[in-house]
Amino acid sequence: MRLLGGERLDGKRFLDIGSGSGFHSLAALRLGAREVVAVDIDADSVATTHAVLSRFFPQGPWRCQEKSVFELKLEEWGDFDVVYSWGVLHHTGDLDRALECAARMVLSGGLFLCAIYRRVWLDPFWRWEKRWYSKASPTAQVWARKIYVGLFWLRLLVTGRRFSDYVGNYRDKRGMDFYHDVHDWMGGWPYESRGPEELLAKMQTLGFASVRVFAYRGRWLGRSLGVVGSGCDEFVFRRG
The missing domain is CATH 3.40.50.150 (Vaccinia Virus protein VP39)
Incomplete structure (x- = not known):
């Protein structure tokens, strides 16, 4: 609408x-x-x-x-x-x-x-990351997601927001689980x-x-x- x-x-x-x-x-x-x-x-x-x-x-x-x-x-x-x-x-x-x-x-x-x-300015990095992630082993993907979630937590902390609140309300906003969406973002290849x-x-x-x-x-x-x-x-x- x-x-x-x-x-x-x-x-x-x-x-x-x-x-x-x-x-x-x-x-x-x-x-x-x-x-x-x-x-x-x-x-x-x-x-x-x-x-x-x-x-x-x-x-x-x-x-x-x-x-x-x-x-x-x-x-x-x-x-x-x-x-x-x-x-x-x-x-x-x-x-x-x-x-x-x-x-x-x-x-x-x-x-x-x-x-x-x-x-975004980091587009070249994300193109590299997504290409790598799409071919990485499940174990490597898990560790990559942990690093990403850690950076996301830090970003929310710096901007005065609570990670637990953000994740708790995520499904209502996006229609999917936060951690699944992380996997979706990191593996979204091809990427333009x-x-x-x-x-x-x-x-x-x-x-x-x-x-x-x-x-x-x-x-x-x-x-x-x-x-x-x-x-x-x-x-x-x-x-x-």
Whole structure:
């Protein structure tokens, strides 16, 4: 609702690229979408999306399928009033092409909603870490997570926050366990990021105008240091 500016989706077709748990597809259905199509490259995520939608919105109209963003074809799927992809396209290995493939599924006048990892100064380190972590042994991964959690605890301490409070409220905020999210962040490979200006320029070349942007501006030349990682900036574009 925040990304949509408070508007509903009554009568609109909604494409969820990288559906994950299926909660975003469910939200679209509850906001009145006339059809929801959910795709994910991961078979477990597709099964989870199917289970969630079957349980909480059994009457449809929805469908989910195992599919990569690079495999989406306009002639097969048709175009959509809203294309949504939160925290996904930066893990495809080719962010620019992923944006192009997702954007072409938006009908004229439609919306493209996405969340992309923001640029941080430690991006080179995180690219190295994620590549290493994805191939590391389980034991090495455990020790890497312990170091990360220690740094995170120190960061909260310095900023006057309690680690126990942060972790205790984490599931309500993010929908997953804190320690699982650490594993998810550290192993998120491939990894790319973009600054807001870079993404806006890219989308302009694809015929989109910016509607709203939720971006964090760091203290160091407009960029966060990124000691414990990078969050996502969120964007809403309209196709001309």
